[in-house]
Amino acid sequence: MCTLDVTPTIGTERLVLRGAVRDDAAALAGLLNDYGVASMTCTLPHPLAAEDVEDWVDRSMTGDWSREALFVIEHRSLGVVGQLGFKLNERGRPEVGYSLGRPYWNRGYATEALRGGLSWARREWRKKLVFAGHFADNPASGQVLCKAGFLYTGDVVLKDSRARGQPVPTRMMVWLA
Numbered sequence: 001m002c003t004l005d006v007t008p009t010i011g012t013e014r015l016v017l018r019g020a021v022r023d024d025a026a027a028l029a030g031l032l033n034d035y036g037v038a039s040m041t042c043t044l045p046h047p048l049a050a051e052d053v054e055d056w057v058d059r060s061m062t063g064d065w066s067r068e069a070l071f072v073i074e075h076r077s078l079g080v081v082g083q084l085g086f087k088l089n090e091r092g093r094p095e096v097g098y099s100l101g102r103p104y105w106n107r108g109y110a111t112e113a114l115r116g117g118l119s120w121a122r123r124e125w126r127k128k129l130v131f132a133g134h135f136a137d138n139p140a141s142g143q144v145l146c147k148a149g150f151l152y153t154g155d156v157v158l159k160d161s162r163a164r165g166q167p168v169p170t171r172m173m174v175w176l177a
């Protein structure tokens, strides 16, 4: 049987990935209420309402971590810089997604957080593979996924973006543990 801590914590060189607490809501809202962030994700609306962030925090705090594991990404000295989440999709396949606040882009944090998260997914979540997709017009995320060891499957599918209000061609990738 696979058992999980209620709120797992993942430590990397510069970051800690941990379950959310209520006090994270304001920092997350400040980072994620940005069209340039939301428009690169399927799930983030724009503008982002306080209830949207509170719902995410609630899911991180009280959800079933064997199905959906939502981590706040906290820099050891800078504080909250973003979020990363694993979930089982409608086909029961593990998927990962993440977003960093714009002030923290291009410092290697997403790659470091994703590598840490994948290590947790292999060792604790006991997954042998994880899927991800990035919008075709988001090469930075493709680069993050490649650096973390994902490979392109060759599939390009249309995925809805809540912020854009339309489907976006999405390049699918897979990581093998």
Ligand SMILES: CC(C)(COP(=O)(O)OP(=O)(O)OC[C@H]1O[C@@H](n2cnc3c(N)ncnc32)[C@H](O)[C@@H]1OP(=O)(O)O)[C@@H](O)C(=O)NCCC(=O)NCCS
Binding pocket: 036, 037, 038, 040, 041, 097, 098, 099, 100, 101, 104, 105, 106, 107, 108, 109, 110, 111, 112, 133, 134, 135, 138, 139, 140, 141, 143, 144
């Ligand atoms: C995509 C995102 C997570 C990247 O976070 P990050 O912390 O800046 O990522 P990293 O610093 O670890 O790596 C970024 C890489 O992309 C590269 N990059 C940045 N902009 C790029 C661009 N326009 N084209 C190609 N590569 C680009 C960087 O050079 C770096 O690669 P390198 O280390 O080989 O030089 C961040 O920009 C973000 O949150 N964007 C909005 C939300 C989002 O896209 N989420 C992912 C949905 S799939």
